Amino acid sequence: MSAEKETEIIDELMEQIVSKTFTYGHRLPSENILAKKYNVPRMTARNALTKLEERGFIYSKQGKGRFLKEQAIQIQLSLTAGTSFTEKMKALGYELETRTINCEQIPYDEHTYHVLETRKSDAIYKIGRLRLIDGEPIAIHYSFVSETTIPRIKKDCFKIQSMFAYYRKLGYGEFNSRKSLLSITFPTAGEQQLLSCKSMVPLIMVESDCVDQKTGKVLEYTKVLYRSDKFKYDITMNS
Structure with a gap:
């Protein structure tokens, strides 16, 4: 179930990134906010955000959260x-x-x-x-x-x-x-x-x-x- 929820979080965040609901420098919802919204352990929310970071879509600032990366020049x-x-x-x-x-x-x-x-x-x-x-x-x-x-x-x-x-x-x-x-x-x-x-x-x-x-x-x-x-x-x- 946690894997399914993790995928759901990733998919919905990606949909917001692709649709430009989030803009460059936008702070993404925190692990706690995502955990509460999807009714999952905080670790599940953290794993979803970590995977988005590994794929190069977001970056972390220690103590401040995760932010959307600037769109690359194609x-x-x-x-x-x-x-x-x-x-x-x-x-x-x-x-x-x-x-x-x-x-x-x-x-x-x-x-x-x-x-x-x-x-x-x-x-x-x-x-x-x-x-x-x-x-x-x-x-x-x-x-x-x-x-x-x-x-x-x-x-x-x-x-x-x-x-x-x-x-x-x-x-x-x-x-x-x-x-x-x-x-x-x-x-x-x-x-x-x-x-x-x-x-x-x-x-x-x-x-x-x-x-x-x-x-x-x-x-x-x-x-x-x-x-x-x-x-x-x-x-x-x-x-």
């Missing part, structure tokens, strides 16, 4: 190949910052090696880059690149801001993707810290490959984790 992002994330953000007028957070050789992974069309003996490097707009973290890009295909990747990885711009400097021109997959995941402890989000904030994961159109060579396999509360997605296919 960044329209076209999930189409051929243009880099850096180029898309620049075209939309956003101030983008990229921080390379790691560059490491990965152990053999059948799926990654298969997508990259490489041999088991090849060295594959994983380059992780944190994306920030106006100083706020919004996405993590993981690029998997074969040293056989891009011999300087280990040496250059920490200097790369845009993978597409880097490939163009190496003589590659136009790019496409043979397959793109979209799914939902949740952040690891490390990703929560990087993205400044709670464990229950869903991340939208886009997996794709990057292929040089002229040669058909697979340049990289990419996993991108987007904070779901920071984007709206344009999935229109160009004809």
Whole structure:
């Protein structure tokens, strides 16, 4: 019964948030008020509020209560190949910052090696880059690149801001993707810290490959984790 009541509290509070009955900075009803209204123990009301906080809708001020978070700026992002994330953000007028957070050789992974069309003996490097707009973290890009295909990747990885711009400097021109997959995941402890989000904030994961159109060579396999509360997605296919 307590679980059902907890869900009821969450649903009704979410309805008020979505309908904008609550505005930014609005103080939500206290645990005691919710417990009395729904005739439940205070712990049930606390759990409901905690879950809303974990999902990124509200925040706490010690001794003052819980408040509605400011609505995030929704960044329209076209999930189409051929243009880099850096180029898309620049075209939309956003101030983008990229921080390379790691560059490491990965152990053999059948799926990654298969997508990259490489041999088991090849060295594959994983380059992780944190994306920030106006100083706020919004996405993590993981690029998997074969040293056989891009011999300087280990040496250059920490200097790369845009993978597409880097490939163009190496003589590659136009790019496409043979397959793109979209799914939902949740952040690891490390990703929560990087993205400044709670464990229950869903991340939208886009997996794709990057292929040089002229040669058909697979340049990289990419996993991108987007904070779901920071984007709206344009999935229109160009004809």
